Amino acid sequence: MAQQTTRSSDHFQLVISHCKEYGFVFGSSDIYDGLSAVYDYGPNGVLLKNALRNYWWKDMVQRHDNIVGLDAAIFMHPKTWKASGHVDAFNDPLIDNKDSKKRYRADVLVEEYIAKIEGKIQKDVDKAKKRFGDAFDEAQFRATNGNTLRRAKEIEDVTQRLKDALEQEDLGHFTALINDLGLSCPVSGSKNWTEVRRFNLMFHTQLGNISGEESKLYLRPETAQGIFVNFLNTINSTRQKIPFGIAQTGKAFRNEIVARQFIFRMREFEQMEMQFFVPPGSSPEHYAFWKEERLKWHHRLGLGEDNYRFHDHIKTAHYADAALDIEFRFPFGFKELEGIHSRTDFDLKQHEALSGKKLQVFDPVSNSHFTPNVIETSIGLDRLFLAVMCASLKEEILDSGQPRRVLSLPPALAPNHLAILPLVKKDGLPEIAKKIFQEAQLDVMCQYDDKDSIGKRYRRQDALGSPYCLTIDHDSLQDNQVTLRERDSMQQERVPIAEALDRVQKTTSLRSLYQ
Ligand code: GAP
DSSP states (O other), rough: EEEEEEOOOTTTHHHHHHHTTSEEEEEETTTGOOOOOOEEEEEHHHHHHHHHHHHHHHHIIISSOOOOOOOOOOOOTTTHHHHTHHHHOOEEEEBBBBBTTTTEEEEHHHHHHHHHHHHHHHHHHHHHHHHHGGGGOOOEEEEEOHHHHHHHHHHHHHHHHHHHHOOOOOOOOHHHHHTTTTTHHHHHHOOOOOOOOOEEEOOOETTTTTTTTGGGEEEOOHHHHHHTHHHHHHHHSSOOOOOOOEEEEEEEEESSOOOTTTTGOOSSEEEEEEEEEEEEOOOHHHHHHHHHHHHHHHHHHSSSSSGGEEOOOOSTTTTOSSEEEEEHHHHHHHHEEEEEEEEEHHHHHHHHHHHHHOOOOETTTTTTTEOOEEEEEEEEEEHHHHHHHHHHEEEEEOTTSSEEEEOOOOOGGSSSSSSEEEESSSTTHHHHHHHHHHHHHHTTTTTEOOOOOHHHHHHHHHHHHSEEEEEHHHHHHHHOOEEETTTTTEEEEEEEEEHHHHHHHHTTSSGGOOO
Protein backbone atom coordinates (compact mmCIF):
# COMPACT_ATOMS: atom_id res chain seq x y z
CA MET A 1 0.00 0.00 0.00
CA ALA A 2 1.35 3.41 -0.93
CA GLN A 3 1.23 6.18 1.66
CA GLN A 4 0.31 9.62 0.48
CA THR A 5 2.67 12.32 1.71
CA THR A 6 0.82 15.16 3.44
CA ARG A 7 -0.16 18.08 1.28
CA SER A 8 2.28 20.81 2.13
CA SER A 9 2.20 24.51 1.46
CA ASP A 10 4.59 23.63 -1.36
CA HIS A 11 1.84 21.74 -3.14
CA PHE A 12 0.94 24.69 -5.34
CA GLN A 13 4.57 25.17 -6.40
CA LEU A 14 4.73 21.46 -7.20
CA VAL A 15 1.62 21.78 -9.41
CA ILE A 16 3.18 24.70 -11.29
CA SER A 17 6.49 22.95 -11.91
CA HIS A 18 4.74 19.67 -12.78
CA CYS A 19 2.63 21.52 -15.38
CA LYS A 20 5.78 22.76 -17.09
CA GLU A 21 7.87 19.60 -16.79
CA TYR A 22 5.16 17.34 -18.24
CA GLY A 23 3.90 19.64 -21.00
CA PHE A 24 0.64 20.84 -19.43
CA VAL A 25 1.11 24.62 -19.09
CA PHE A 26 3.92 26.97 -20.17
CA GLY A 27 4.34 30.68 -19.57
CA SER A 28 3.37 32.60 -22.71
CA SER A 29 6.34 33.58 -24.90
CA ASP A 30 8.57 31.78 -22.43
CA ILE A 31 11.75 32.39 -24.44
CA TYR A 32 11.23 36.14 -23.87
CA ASP A 33 10.78 35.49 -20.13
CA GLY A 34 7.00 35.25 -20.42
CA LEU A 35 4.11 37.69 -20.39
CA SER A 36 2.51 38.37 -17.04
CA ALA A 37 -0.67 36.37 -16.38
CA VAL A 38 -0.80 34.88 -19.88
CA TYR A 39 -0.21 31.15 -20.40
CA ASP A 40 0.03 28.52 -23.14
CA TYR A 41 -1.19 24.94 -22.90
CA GLY A 42 1.32 22.27 -23.93
CA PRO A 43 0.77 18.88 -25.61
CA ASN A 44 -0.78 17.25 -22.52
CA GLY A 45 -2.47 20.41 -21.26
CA VAL A 46 -4.40 20.95 -24.45
CA LEU A 47 -5.76 17.39 -24.26
CA LEU A 48 -6.88 17.82 -20.66
CA LYS A 49 -8.39 21.23 -21.41
CA ASN A 50 -10.28 19.84 -24.43
CA ALA A 51 -11.56 16.94 -22.31
CA LEU A 52 -12.84 19.32 -19.61
CA ARG A 53 -14.53 21.52 -22.20
CA ASN A 54 -16.04 18.43 -23.81
CA TYR A 55 -17.42 17.23 -20.45
CA TRP A 56 -19.09 20.63 -19.93
CA TRP A 57 -20.38 20.92 -23.51
CA LYS A 58 -21.81 17.42 -23.63
CA ASP A 59 -23.45 17.85 -20.25
CA MET A 60 -25.04 21.16 -21.27
CA VAL A 61 -25.88 20.73 -24.95
CA GLN A 62 -26.10 16.97 -25.47
CA ARG A 63 -27.79 16.04 -22.19
CA HIS A 64 -30.31 18.91 -22.14
CA ASP A 65 -32.70 19.06 -25.07
CA ASN A 66 -33.64 22.59 -24.02
CA ILE A 67 -30.09 23.97 -24.38
CA VAL A 68 -28.47 24.82 -27.72
CA GLY A 69 -24.91 25.84 -28.52
CA LEU A 70 -23.37 28.99 -30.00
CA ASP A 71 -19.96 30.25 -31.06
CA ALA A 72 -20.07 34.05 -31.23
CA ALA A 73 -17.17 36.26 -32.34
CA ILE A 74 -14.83 37.85 -29.82
CA PHE A 75 -15.22 41.29 -31.41
CA MET A 76 -18.67 42.77 -31.00
CA HIS A 77 -20.33 46.07 -31.89
CA PRO A 78 -19.05 48.70 -29.40
CA LYS A 79 -22.63 49.48 -28.33
CA THR A 80 -22.79 45.95 -26.84
CA TRP A 81 -20.51 47.00 -24.00
CA LYS A 82 -22.32 50.27 -23.42
CA ALA A 83 -25.61 48.35 -23.15
CA SER A 84 -24.18 45.65 -20.88
CA GLY A 85 -22.82 48.27 -18.49
CA HIS A 86 -19.21 47.19 -18.92
CA VAL A 87 -18.03 50.57 -20.27
CA ASP A 88 -19.35 52.38 -17.19
CA ALA A 89 -19.27 49.79 -14.43
CA PHE A 90 -16.77 47.02 -15.15
CA ASN A 91 -14.04 48.21 -12.87
CA ASP A 92 -12.14 47.24 -9.75
CA PRO A 93 -11.41 49.43 -6.70
CA LEU A 94 -7.62 49.71 -6.58
CA ILE A 95 -5.20 51.03 -4.00
CA ASP A 96 -1.42 51.56 -4.28
CA ASN A 97 1.14 51.22 -1.52
CA LYS A 98 3.40 54.27 -1.80
CA ASP A 99 6.47 52.48 -0.45
CA SER A 100 6.43 49.18 -2.37
CA LYS A 101 4.69 50.80 -5.41
CA LYS A 102 2.53 47.64 -5.51
CA ARG A 103 -1.10 47.89 -6.56
CA TYR A 104 -3.87 45.88 -4.87
CA ARG A 105 -7.58 45.34 -5.20
CA ALA A 106 -9.00 47.06 -2.14
CA ASP A 107 -11.86 44.54 -1.76
CA VAL A 108 -9.40 41.62 -1.93
CA LEU A 109 -7.25 43.14 0.83
CA VAL A 110 -10.31 43.34 3.07
CA GLU A 111 -11.50 39.84 2.11
CA GLU A 112 -8.07 38.46 3.01
CA TYR A 113 -8.33 40.18 6.39
CA ILE A 114 -11.72 38.49 6.95
CA ALA A 115 -10.30 35.13 5.86
CA LYS A 116 -7.53 35.51 8.44
CA ILE A 117 -10.06 35.96 11.24
CA GLU A 118 -12.03 32.96 9.93
CA GLY A 119 -8.77 30.99 10.05
CA LYS A 120 -8.28 31.92 13.72
CA ILE A 121 -11.81 30.78 14.59
CA GLN A 122 -11.24 27.49 12.77
CA LYS A 123 -7.97 26.97 14.65
CA ASP A 124 -9.79 27.35 18.00
CA VAL A 125 -12.54 24.98 16.85
CA ASP A 126 -9.97 22.37 15.77
CA LYS A 127 -8.12 22.69 19.08
CA ALA A 128 -11.31 22.22 21.10
CA LYS A 129 -12.35 19.30 18.91
CA LYS A 130 -9.06 17.60 19.69
CA ARG A 131 -9.42 18.27 23.39
CA PHE A 132 -13.01 17.11 23.85
CA GLY A 133 -13.09 14.33 21.22
CA ASP A 134 -16.50 12.80 20.46
CA ALA A 135 -18.22 14.88 23.15
CA PHE A 136 -17.41 18.09 21.25
CA ASP A 137 -20.39 20.10 20.03
CA GLU A 138 -19.11 22.58 17.42
CA ALA A 139 -22.34 24.58 17.15
CA GLN A 140 -22.44 25.08 20.91
CA PHE A 141 -18.77 26.07 20.98
CA ARG A 142 -19.30 28.69 18.28
CA ALA A 143 -22.37 30.05 20.08
CA THR A 144 -20.72 30.35 23.50
CA ASN A 145 -16.92 30.67 23.27
CA GLY A 146 -15.94 34.27 24.08
CA ASN A 147 -13.06 34.64 21.62
CA THR A 148 -15.04 33.03 18.81
CA LEU A 149 -18.05 35.28 19.43
CA ARG A 150 -15.85 38.40 19.45
CA ARG A 151 -14.18 37.36 16.17
CA ALA A 152 -17.51 36.45 14.54
CA LYS A 153 -18.82 39.90 15.46
CA GLU A 154 -15.73 41.52 13.93
CA ILE A 155 -16.26 39.54 10.70
CA GLU A 156 -19.88 40.68 10.62
CA ASP A 157 -18.94 44.34 11.12
CA VAL A 158 -16.12 44.32 8.55
CA THR A 159 -18.30 42.47 6.03
CA GLN A 160 -21.04 45.06 6.45
CA ARG A 161 -18.56 47.91 5.97
CA LEU A 162 -17.13 46.15 2.87
CA LYS A 163 -20.63 45.78 1.46
CA ASP A 164 -21.36 49.47 2.08
CA ALA A 165 -18.02 50.48 0.56
CA LEU A 166 -18.66 48.39 -2.56
CA GLU A 167 -22.03 50.01 -3.00
CA GLN A 168 -20.78 53.56 -2.44
CA GLU A 169 -19.97 55.74 -5.38
CA ASP A 170 -17.67 57.60 -2.96
CA LEU A 171 -14.53 55.49 -2.73
CA GLY A 172 -13.48 57.40 0.41
CA HIS A 173 -15.40 54.78 2.42
CA PHE A 174 -13.08 52.15 1.04
CA THR A 175 -9.92 54.11 1.85
CA ALA A 176 -11.23 54.69 5.39
CA LEU A 177 -11.97 50.97 5.87
CA ILE A 178 -8.43 49.96 4.83
CA ASN A 179 -6.90 52.56 7.14
CA ASP A 180 -9.22 51.74 10.07
CA LEU A 181 -8.36 48.04 9.83
CA GLY A 182 -4.69 48.96 9.84
CA LEU A 183 -4.00 46.82 6.78
CA SER A 184 -0.38 46.79 5.70
CA CYS A 185 1.22 46.04 2.34
CA PRO A 186 2.30 42.35 2.16
CA VAL A 187 5.51 43.43 0.39
CA SER A 188 6.72 46.58 2.22
CA GLY A 189 4.78 46.04 5.45
CA SER A 190 3.90 49.74 5.42
CA LYS A 191 0.48 51.37 5.82
CA ASN A 192 1.34 54.22 3.47
CA TRP A 193 -1.61 53.95 1.04
CA THR A 194 -3.01 56.11 -1.77
CA GLU A 195 -6.74 56.78 -2.06
CA VAL A 196 -8.83 53.96 -3.59
CA ARG A 197 -9.55 54.53 -7.32
CA ARG A 198 -11.56 52.71 -9.98
CA PHE A 199 -9.93 51.05 -13.00
CA ASN A 200 -11.80 49.64 -16.05
CA LEU A 201 -10.79 46.07 -16.88
CA MET A 202 -11.56 45.96 -20.60
CA PHE A 203 -8.83 45.80 -23.26
CA HIS A 204 -9.54 47.82 -26.36
CA THR A 205 -8.33 48.09 -29.91
CA GLN A 206 -9.27 49.92 -33.13
CA LEU A 207 -11.43 48.74 -36.04
CA GLY A 208 -9.72 49.13 -39.47
CA ASN A 209 -8.27 52.55 -40.10
CA ILE A 210 -11.08 54.59 -38.60
CA SER A 211 -10.18 56.47 -35.44
CA GLY A 212 -12.32 57.79 -32.60
CA GLU A 213 -14.85 56.38 -30.15
CA GLU A 214 -17.10 54.93 -32.90
CA SER A 215 -14.42 52.45 -33.99
CA LYS A 216 -13.21 51.53 -30.52
CA LEU A 217 -13.52 47.76 -30.20
CA TYR A 218 -13.27 45.86 -26.93
CA LEU A 219 -11.96 42.37 -26.44
CA ARG A 220 -14.96 40.74 -24.76
CA PRO A 221 -14.58 40.53 -20.96
CA GLU A 222 -17.26 37.79 -20.81
CA THR A 223 -18.73 35.47 -23.42
CA ALA A 224 -22.28 36.06 -22.16
CA GLN A 225 -23.01 39.11 -24.32
CA GLY A 226 -22.51 37.07 -27.52
CA ILE A 227 -25.42 34.97 -26.27
CA PHE A 228 -27.71 37.91 -25.45
CA VAL A 229 -27.24 39.60 -28.84
CA ASN A 230 -28.03 36.27 -30.53
CA PHE A 231 -31.16 35.60 -28.49
CA LEU A 232 -33.51 36.58 -31.35
CA ASN A 233 -31.47 34.75 -34.02
CA THR A 234 -31.48 31.61 -31.91
CA ILE A 235 -35.15 31.58 -31.03
CA ASN A 236 -36.07 32.34 -34.67
CA SER A 237 -33.86 29.61 -36.10
CA THR A 238 -34.62 26.74 -33.68
CA ARG A 239 -37.75 25.23 -32.17
CA GLN A 240 -36.77 26.30 -28.65
CA LYS A 241 -39.37 27.92 -26.42
CA ILE A 242 -38.95 29.61 -23.02
CA PRO A 243 -37.55 28.18 -20.78
CA PHE A 244 -34.45 27.28 -22.78
CA GLY A 245 -30.73 27.91 -22.67
CA ILE A 246 -27.84 28.91 -24.93
CA ALA A 247 -24.37 27.60 -24.12
CA GLN A 248 -21.04 28.87 -25.35
CA THR A 249 -17.35 28.39 -24.64
CA GLY A 250 -14.65 30.84 -25.67
CA LYS A 251 -11.92 33.30 -24.82
CA ALA A 252 -12.51 36.33 -22.60
CA PHE A 253 -10.04 39.10 -21.75
CA ARG A 254 -9.62 41.23 -18.64
CA ASN A 255 -6.85 43.65 -17.81
CA GLU A 256 -6.53 42.20 -14.31
CA ILE A 257 -4.39 44.38 -12.09
CA VAL A 258 -3.79 41.81 -9.46
CA ALA A 259 -3.06 38.84 -11.71
CA ARG A 260 -1.41 36.02 -9.79
CA GLN A 261 -1.68 32.45 -8.64
CA PHE A 262 -0.68 30.92 -11.96
CA ILE A 263 -3.72 30.20 -14.18
CA PHE A 264 -6.19 31.15 -11.43
CA ARG A 265 -6.41 34.78 -12.55
CA MET A 266 -5.31 35.43 -16.10
CA ARG A 267 -5.57 38.30 -18.56
CA GLU A 268 -6.64 35.99 -21.41
CA PHE A 269 -8.76 33.05 -20.30
CA GLU A 270 -11.58 30.82 -21.41
CA GLN A 271 -15.12 30.80 -20.10
CA MET A 272 -17.89 28.22 -20.41
CA GLU A 273 -21.18 30.05 -19.97
CA MET A 274 -24.83 29.16 -20.26
CA GLN A 275 -27.70 31.64 -20.19
CA PHE A 276 -31.06 30.09 -19.34
CA PHE A 277 -34.03 32.23 -20.44
CA VAL A 278 -37.06 31.88 -18.16
CA PRO A 279 -40.47 33.51 -17.72
CA PRO A 280 -40.57 36.52 -15.35
CA GLY A 281 -41.31 35.45 -11.79
CA SER A 282 -39.74 31.99 -12.15
CA SER A 283 -36.10 32.99 -11.59
CA PRO A 284 -35.83 31.75 -7.96
CA GLU A 285 -36.96 28.24 -8.94
CA HIS A 286 -34.51 28.03 -11.90
CA TYR A 287 -31.70 29.60 -9.85
CA ALA A 288 -32.14 26.90 -7.19
CA PHE A 289 -32.19 24.20 -9.88
CA TRP A 290 -28.98 25.35 -11.61
CA LYS A 291 -27.16 25.80 -8.31
CA GLU A 292 -27.67 22.12 -7.46
CA GLU A 293 -27.28 20.89 -11.04
CA ARG A 294 -23.88 22.56 -11.38
CA LEU A 295 -22.66 21.26 -8.04
CA LYS A 296 -23.60 17.72 -9.10
CA TRP A 297 -21.60 18.22 -12.30
CA HIS A 298 -18.54 19.15 -10.21
CA HIS A 299 -19.02 16.25 -7.81
CA ARG A 300 -19.06 13.78 -10.71
CA LEU A 301 -15.39 14.58 -11.30
CA GLY A 302 -14.63 12.72 -8.08
CA LEU A 303 -12.24 15.32 -6.65
CA GLY A 304 -13.86 15.06 -3.18
CA GLU A 305 -17.22 16.60 -2.28
CA ASP A 306 -15.80 18.42 0.75
CA ASN A 307 -13.59 20.42 -1.62
CA TYR A 308 -16.62 22.45 -2.76
CA ARG A 309 -18.85 24.96 -1.04
CA PHE A 310 -21.36 27.65 -1.98
CA HIS A 311 -20.65 31.29 -1.26
CA ASP A 312 -23.46 33.83 -1.57
CA HIS A 313 -22.31 37.24 -2.86
CA ILE A 314 -22.58 40.06 -0.38
CA LYS A 315 -22.85 42.50 -3.27
CA THR A 316 -24.28 41.46 -6.63
CA ALA A 317 -22.96 42.80 -9.98
CA HIS A 318 -24.87 45.60 -11.66
CA TYR A 319 -26.92 43.11 -13.72
CA ALA A 320 -27.90 40.59 -11.02
CA ASP A 321 -30.48 40.30 -8.24
CA ALA A 322 -28.92 37.15 -6.75
CA ALA A 323 -25.51 35.56 -7.17
CA LEU A 324 -23.38 32.84 -5.64
CA ASP A 325 -20.07 31.17 -6.30
CA ILE A 326 -19.24 27.51 -6.27
CA GLU A 327 -15.92 27.67 -4.46
CA PHE A 328 -13.18 25.06 -4.64
CA ARG A 329 -10.51 24.31 -2.05
CA PHE A 330 -7.36 25.36 -3.92
CA PRO A 331 -3.98 25.00 -2.13
CA PHE A 332 -4.32 28.72 -1.31
CA GLY A 333 -7.80 28.35 0.20
CA PHE A 334 -11.44 28.19 -0.91
CA LYS A 335 -11.84 30.39 -4.01
CA GLU A 336 -14.41 31.00 -6.72
CA LEU A 337 -14.53 28.36 -9.42
CA GLU A 338 -17.94 29.04 -10.96
CA GLY A 339 -20.55 31.77 -10.68
CA ILE A 340 -24.34 31.32 -10.78
CA HIS A 341 -26.16 34.60 -11.38
CA SER A 342 -29.78 35.60 -11.60
CA ARG A 343 -29.35 38.31 -14.26
CA THR A 344 -33.00 39.46 -14.29
CA ASP A 345 -34.08 40.97 -17.65
CA PHE A 346 -31.27 43.53 -17.44
CA ASP A 347 -29.24 42.48 -20.49
CA LEU A 348 -32.10 41.86 -22.92
CA LYS A 349 -33.79 45.14 -21.92
CA GLN A 350 -30.54 47.09 -22.30
CA HIS A 351 -29.83 45.61 -25.75
CA GLU A 352 -33.43 46.30 -26.76
CA ALA A 353 -33.04 49.93 -25.72
CA LEU A 354 -29.74 50.48 -27.55
CA SER A 355 -30.41 48.40 -30.68
CA GLY A 356 -34.07 49.33 -31.13
CA LYS A 357 -34.87 45.63 -31.79
CA LYS A 358 -37.64 43.97 -29.80
CA LEU A 359 -36.07 41.22 -27.69
CA GLN A 360 -39.28 39.75 -26.32
CA VAL A 361 -41.33 36.61 -26.73
CA PHE A 362 -45.06 36.18 -27.16
CA ASP A 363 -47.13 34.44 -24.52
CA PRO A 364 -50.29 33.04 -26.19
CA VAL A 365 -51.97 32.49 -22.79
CA SER A 366 -51.87 36.14 -21.71
CA ASN A 367 -51.81 37.30 -25.36
CA SER A 368 -48.91 39.63 -24.61
CA HIS A 369 -45.17 39.98 -25.05
CA PHE A 370 -42.65 39.67 -22.23
CA THR A 371 -38.90 39.98 -21.73
CA PRO A 372 -37.43 36.72 -20.38
CA ASN A 373 -35.31 36.71 -17.24
CA VAL A 374 -31.97 34.95 -17.24
CA ILE A 375 -30.15 32.50 -15.00
CA GLU A 376 -26.48 32.28 -15.87
CA THR A 377 -23.93 29.60 -15.07
CA SER A 378 -20.36 30.73 -15.74
CA ILE A 379 -17.20 28.75 -15.16
CA GLY A 380 -13.60 29.50 -16.09
CA LEU A 381 -12.06 26.58 -17.99
CA ASP A 382 -8.53 27.47 -16.86
CA ARG A 383 -9.62 27.66 -13.23
CA LEU A 384 -11.31 24.27 -13.57
CA PHE A 385 -8.08 22.93 -15.09
CA LEU A 386 -6.17 24.25 -12.08
CA ALA A 387 -8.67 22.73 -9.62
CA VAL A 388 -8.37 19.33 -11.30
CA MET A 389 -4.56 19.49 -11.35
CA CYS A 390 -4.31 20.58 -7.69
CA ALA A 391 -6.65 17.85 -6.46
CA SER A 392 -5.16 15.11 -8.64
CA LEU A 393 -1.43 15.59 -8.17
CA LYS A 394 -0.09 13.45 -5.34
CA GLU A 395 3.28 12.44 -4.01
CA GLU A 396 3.31 9.02 -2.42
CA ILE A 397 5.83 6.90 -0.62
CA LEU A 398 5.62 3.31 -1.83
CA ASP A 399 6.07 0.27 0.41
CA SER A 400 9.57 -0.02 -1.08
CA GLY A 401 10.32 3.43 0.34
CA GLN A 402 10.53 4.91 -3.16
CA PRO A 403 8.64 8.14 -3.88
CA ARG A 404 6.03 8.15 -6.62
CA ARG A 405 4.41 11.18 -8.20
CA VAL A 406 0.98 10.36 -9.59
CA LEU A 407 -1.65 12.46 -11.30
CA SER A 408 -4.89 10.74 -10.35
CA LEU A 409 -7.01 12.47 -12.99
CA PRO A 410 -10.55 11.25 -13.59
CA PRO A 411 -9.80 8.52 -16.21
CA ALA A 412 -12.27 9.97 -18.73
CA LEU A 413 -10.38 13.28 -18.77
CA ALA A 414 -6.80 12.02 -18.84
CA PRO A 415 -4.74 13.41 -21.75
CA ASN A 416 -3.61 9.90 -22.47
CA HIS A 417 -5.88 6.97 -21.64
CA LEU A 418 -3.54 4.12 -22.41
CA ALA A 419 0.22 3.65 -22.71
CA ILE A 420 1.35 0.75 -24.86
CA LEU A 421 4.71 -0.57 -23.73
CA PRO A 422 6.69 -3.42 -25.25
CA LEU A 423 8.80 -4.90 -22.46
CA VAL A 424 11.90 -4.82 -24.65
CA LYS A 425 12.71 -3.30 -28.03
CA LYS A 426 13.36 -6.66 -29.75
CA ASP A 427 12.15 -10.25 -30.24
CA GLY A 428 9.03 -9.17 -32.15
CA LEU A 429 7.47 -7.36 -29.15
CA PRO A 430 7.46 -3.88 -30.77
CA GLU A 431 5.66 -5.32 -33.79
CA ILE A 432 2.73 -6.66 -31.72
CA ALA A 433 2.73 -3.53 -29.57
CA LYS A 434 2.41 -1.29 -32.64
CA LYS A 435 -0.48 -3.41 -33.94
CA ILE A 436 -2.32 -3.05 -30.62
CA PHE A 437 -1.49 0.67 -30.63
CA GLN A 438 -3.07 1.20 -34.06
CA GLU A 439 -6.17 -0.74 -33.01
CA ALA A 440 -6.57 1.09 -29.67
CA GLN A 441 -6.03 4.55 -31.24
CA LEU A 442 -9.41 4.26 -32.96
CA ASP A 443 -11.17 4.44 -29.58
CA VAL A 444 -8.93 6.06 -26.97
CA MET A 445 -5.94 8.41 -26.68
CA CYS A 446 -2.81 6.25 -26.67
CA GLN A 447 0.92 6.70 -26.34
CA TYR A 448 3.51 4.24 -27.54
CA ASP A 449 6.71 4.20 -25.50
CA ASP A 450 9.67 1.86 -25.73
CA LYS A 451 12.41 3.98 -24.14
CA ASP A 452 13.90 3.28 -20.67
CA SER A 453 13.16 0.47 -18.24
CA ILE A 454 9.57 -0.62 -17.71
CA GLY A 455 9.63 0.82 -14.16
CA LYS A 456 10.67 4.26 -15.42
CA ARG A 457 8.03 4.16 -18.11
CA TYR A 458 5.33 3.33 -15.52
CA ARG A 459 6.47 6.31 -13.41
CA ARG A 460 6.30 8.65 -16.39
CA GLN A 461 2.77 7.52 -17.25
CA ASP A 462 1.74 7.94 -13.57
CA ALA A 463 3.00 11.51 -13.68
CA LEU A 464 1.09 12.17 -16.91
CA GLY A 465 -2.08 10.79 -15.36
CA SER A 466 -2.53 7.87 -17.82
CA PRO A 467 -5.05 5.54 -16.13
CA TYR A 468 -3.70 2.38 -17.83
CA CYS A 469 -0.48 0.86 -19.09
CA LEU A 470 -0.56 -2.19 -21.30
CA THR A 471 2.67 -4.19 -21.37
CA ILE A 472 3.56 -6.75 -24.02
CA ASP A 473 6.08 -9.40 -22.98
CA HIS A 474 7.46 -12.61 -24.46
CA ASP A 475 4.48 -14.66 -23.24
CA SER A 476 2.17 -12.36 -25.20
CA LEU A 477 3.62 -13.88 -28.38
CA GLN A 478 2.21 -17.25 -27.35
CA ASP A 479 -0.96 -16.56 -25.35
CA ASN A 480 -2.23 -13.27 -26.85
CA GLN A 481 -2.46 -11.88 -23.32
CA VAL A 482 -0.97 -8.64 -21.96
CA THR A 483 -0.38 -7.08 -18.55
CA LEU A 484 -2.84 -4.31 -17.79
CA ARG A 485 -1.63 -1.99 -15.01
CA GLU A 486 -4.01 0.41 -13.28
CA ARG A 487 -2.51 3.78 -12.31
CA ASP A 488 -3.93 4.47 -8.84
CA SER A 489 -3.79 0.96 -7.33
CA MET A 490 -0.72 -0.04 -9.45
CA GLN A 491 -2.35 -3.47 -9.68
CA GLN A 492 -1.35 -5.57 -12.63
CA GLU A 493 -3.55 -8.16 -14.25
CA ARG A 494 -2.93 -10.53 -17.10
CA VAL A 495 -5.80 -10.36 -19.59
CA PRO A 496 -6.52 -11.17 -23.24
CA ILE A 497 -5.73 -8.18 -25.53
CA ALA A 498 -9.35 -7.64 -26.61
CA GLU A 499 -10.56 -7.66 -23.00
CA ALA A 500 -7.89 -5.16 -21.98
CA LEU A 501 -8.86 -2.72 -24.73
CA ASP A 502 -12.54 -3.13 -23.96
CA ARG A 503 -11.95 -2.38 -20.26
CA VAL A 504 -9.89 0.73 -21.05
CA GLN A 505 -12.51 2.02 -23.44
CA LYS A 506 -15.33 1.55 -20.92
CA THR A 507 -13.60 3.08 -17.93
CA THR A 508 -12.28 6.10 -19.86
CA SER A 509 -15.56 7.04 -21.58
CA LEU A 510 -17.48 10.09 -20.36
CA ARG A 511 -20.29 7.70 -19.52
CA SER A 512 -18.14 6.42 -16.62
CA LEU A 513 -18.58 9.81 -14.87
CA TYR A 514 -22.35 9.29 -14.77
CA GLN A 515 -22.31 5.81 -13.19
N1 GAP B 1 -20.65 36.32 -17.31
C1 GAP B 1 -20.44 36.37 -15.90
C2 GAP B 1 -19.03 36.43 -15.51
O1 GAP B 1 -18.16 36.63 -16.35
P1 GAP B 1 -17.41 36.26 -13.48
O2 GAP B 1 -17.69 35.80 -12.08
O3 GAP B 1 -16.74 37.55 -13.68
O4 GAP B 1 -18.82 36.24 -14.20
C3 GAP B 1 -17.07 33.82 -14.31
O5 GAP B 1 -16.58 35.13 -14.21
C4 GAP B 1 -15.96 32.81 -14.15
O6 GAP B 1 -14.90 33.09 -15.06
C5 GAP B 1 -15.31 32.82 -12.77
O7 GAP B 1 -16.03 32.03 -11.86
C6 GAP B 1 -13.93 32.25 -13.06
O8 GAP B 1 -13.97 30.84 -13.06
C7 GAP B 1 -13.66 32.73 -14.47
N2 GAP B 1 -12.77 33.91 -14.46
C8 GAP B 1 -13.11 35.20 -14.25
N3 GAP B 1 -12.04 36.01 -14.33
C9 GAP B 1 -10.98 35.20 -14.59
C10 GAP B 1 -9.59 35.43 -14.79
N4 GAP B 1 -9.08 36.65 -14.78
N5 GAP B 1 -8.79 34.35 -15.03
C11 GAP B 1 -9.30 33.10 -15.07
N6 GAP B 1 -10.61 32.83 -14.91
C12 GAP B 1 -11.44 33.86 -14.68
